[in-house]
Amino acid sequence: MLIDIQHLNYTYPSSGGVSVHALNDITVSFEAGSFTAIAGYSGSGKSTFVRHLNGLLRADSGDIRFQGESIYGKKYPISRLRQKVGLVFQYPEHQLFCRTVLEDAAFGPLNMGHDRETAEQMARRALERVGIGEELFSSSPYELSGGQMRRVAIAGVLAMGPEVLVLDEPSAGLDPYAKRQLFSLLKEMQGEGVTIILVSHSMEEIAEYADRVLVFYGGRICMDGSPEEVFSNKEELDRIGLEMPQIMECMWRIREAGIPVEGLSCSEAAAEELILKAMKGGSDA
Amino acid sequence: MLRDITIGKYYNGSSLIHSLDCRTKLAGALLYIVSLFFVKDPILFIPCLVYLLILYRLASIPWHYILKGLRSIVVLLVFTFVFQSLITSGRELFSIGFLSVSYEGLMKAIRLVSRISLMILMASLLAYTTTPTQMAAGLEKSLGFLEKLKVPVHEMAMMVSIAFRFIPVFIEEVNIIMDAQASRGVDFYSGNVFRRMGKMMPLVVPLFVSAIRRSAELAMAMEARGYTDAGNRTRYRELIYTKKDRTAYLISILMFLLILISGLLL
Ligand SMILES: Nc1ncnc2c1ncn2[C@@H]1O[C@H](COP(=O)(O)OP(=O)(O)OP(=O)(O)O)[C@@H](O)[C@H]1O
Numbered sequence: 308m309l310i311d312i313q314h315l316n317y318t319y320p321s322s323g324g325v326s327v328h329a330l331n332d333i334t335v336s337f338e339a340g341s342f343t344a345i346a347g348y349s350g351s352g353k354s355t356f357v358r359h360l361n362g363l364l365r366a367d368s369g370d371i372r373f374q375g376e377s378i379y380g381k382k383y384p385i386s387r388l389r390q391k392v393g394l395v396f397q398y399p400e401h402q403l404f405c406r407t408v409l410e411d412a413a414f415g416p417l418n419m420g421h422d423r424e425t426a427e428q429m430a431r432r433a434l435e436r437v438g439i440g441e442e443l444f445s446s447s448p449y450e451l452s453g454g455q456m457r458r459v460a461i462a463g464v465l466a467m468g469p470e471v472l473v474l475d476e477p478s479a480g481l482d483p484y485a486k487r488q489l490f491s492l493l494k495e496m497q498g499e500g501v502t503i504i505l506v507s508h509s510m511e512e513i514a515e516y517a518d519r520v521l522v523f524y525g526g527r528i529c530m531d532g533s534p535e536e537v538f539s540n541k542e543e544l545d546r547i548g549l550e551m552p553q554i555m556e557c558m559w560r561i562r563e564a565g566i567p568v569e570g571l572s573c574s575e576a577a578a579e580e581l582i583l584k585a586m587k588g589g590s591d592a
Numbered sequence: 593m594l595r596d597i598t599i600g601k602y603y604n605g606s607s608l609i610h611s612l613d614c615r616t617k618l619a620g621a622l623l624y625i626v627s628l629f630f631v632k633d634p635i636l637f638i639p640c641l642v643y644l645l646i647l648y649r650l651a652s653i654p655w656h657y658i659l660k661g662l663r664s665i666v667v668l669l670v671f672t673f674v675f676q677s678l679i680t681s682g683r684e685l686f687s688i689g690f691l692s693v694s695y696e697g698l699m700k701a702i703r704l705v706s707r708i709s710l711m712i713l714m715a716s717l718l719a720y721t722t723t724p725t726q727m728a729a730g731l732e733k734s735l736g737f738l739e740k741l742k743v744p745v746h747e748m749a750m751m752v753s754i755a756f757r758f759i760p761v762f763i764e765e766v767n768i769i770m771d772a773q774a775s776r777g778v779d780f781y782s783g784n785v786f787r788r789m790g791k792m793m794p795l796v797v798p799l800f801v802s803a804i805r806r807s808a809e810l811a812m813a814m815e816a817r818g819y820t821d822a823g824n825r826t827r828y829r830e831l832i833y834t835k836k837d838r839t840a841y842l843i844s845i846l847m848f849l850l851i852l853i854s855g856l857l858l
């Protein structure tokens with residue numbers, strides 16, 4: 308296992324009022340090269356969880372093992388972990404702090420000990436991969452649009468060449484074209500062996516791209532499985548306030564209307580086939 | 593670290609102390625702090641401390657918050673104590689090498705350290721139980737008579753309250769930037785003090801940039817909701833003295849006189 312997490316608990320320190328037990332006995336592991344999506348209502352602990360993956364937050368109890376080694380060990384090089392586990396924050400403006408776009412994307416490689424030239428080379432490549440053109444390289448990150456900021460933030464992490472890429476709602480604020488571009492990039496990276504962990508509120512995205520879904524509910528993982536498995540459990544989804552992806556919902560309704568569709572699927576092509584088959588079956592009889 | 597600052601942070605609650613008018617609390621704290629300067633005999637600090645602890649209890653502030661407030665100035669306290677006991681000459685109590693501690697020095701050190709600690713604790717109590725907004729409103733109202741002398745009290749109070757408002761924003765901003773940099777390989781916690789300080793430097797520029805950005809946004813948000821500096825402003829929550837405040841004033845003044853008189857006599 309690449310990442311192995313045991314009984315993780317975390318409570319936000321509070322000043323007065325009630326303290327929030329944001330993670331509650333989380334046990335889960337991630338395989339190298341997998342594409343895992345994390346879903347759950349707002350405030351269910353997704354961002355808190357991903358902040359533990361690169362050691363930004365330290366659990367109150369429990370353990371995280373990365374490549375077999377506990378990241379809470381005394382001598383564990385936490386800054387090296389953060390280069391291997393790249394985290395793209397939920398709010399891109401929280402991630403950018405340099406004067407120019409290029410400098411910002413080169414910040415990670417520079418910290419890894421590359422010289423300026425190599426670092427800029429890596430930054431350029433990463434920026435190109437996310438579709439930021441040369442003309443923006445010398446502008447201030449704060450002067451970009453939301454979607455552009457998001458892409459620069461992703462590039463800053465990509466430039467470090469992480470083995471695990473954790474993205475917290477990366478598609479928020481992107482136009483449909485940029486979204487598709489982003490996901491084909493993620494798929495491409497998965498092909499190169501990078502492990503992807505993606506927080507998302509879009510069931511369609513999850514259904515289309517992820518191999519596995521974790522559903523958070525009140526700081527716990529309440530569902531874990533393939534998108535088909537998770538999304539076909541309608542009662543549970545209703546209880547925790549999530550929805551099926553539209554295609555699946557569509558099949559569900561067709562079935563409710565009395566046409567016997569066999570199984571539920573998340574992919575458009577498979578769904579079409581199943582529906583057509585059911586319709587034909589219906590007309591034969 | 594910066595993340596753990598509690599001094600000067602409001603502690604949300606609904607205790608008796610929280611519900612007092614902030615002018616009452618301000619006056620009470622001031623009286624207490626002034627009275628501390630009249631205390632000569634260290635024994636007298638014990639009732640002062642007891643009074644303070646009772647107030648903390650009434651405010652339902654957890655005990656560890658009391659220590660938290662002092663932790664940030666512990667170095668200062670230790671320094672003061674050691675210095676005072678060493679540099680004051682008088683009847684020698686004991687000596688280590690060429691350093692000698694005198695009875696007078698020790699007394700002076702105890703007095704000074706107790707006074708500073710109690711002052712800080714009282715100020716923290718005020719901050720724990722009063723929001724910056726209330727504090728600014730209280731100051732504005734107490735100093736309202738200066739308006740007649742053409743002092744722009746309202747504008748100044750607004751500035752003060754916004755300045756207070758920005759302390760948590762600054763802390764949050766520092767945390768955000770530290771997280772962002774840490775995520776890309778900066779290690780803030782290793783190396784010696786100088787190396788660690790060196791790593792703090794790259795935080796400064798982004799911090800100011802984002803603070804300026806935040807304040808521009810705040811100004812825009814205020815104007816979008818119709819804020820101008822013209823006209824007589826009314827408050828959402830009027831400051832009104834109640835019976836509780838009168839009692840509190842009475843107790844504060846009694847306590848002040850008590851400490852004052854016993855301080856002068858002892
Ligand atoms: N800095 C913080 N201090 C205190 N409590 C926090 C802090 N950040 C988050 N929380 C609390 O922890 C819980 C989990 O928050 P988290 O940000 O992990 O949610 P999330 O699942 O990422 O939500 P969203 O989908 O809106 O991003 C929430 O109840 C939130 O109020």
Ligand SMILES: [Mg+2]
Binds near residue numbers: 353354355397475
């Ligand atoms: Mg989140």
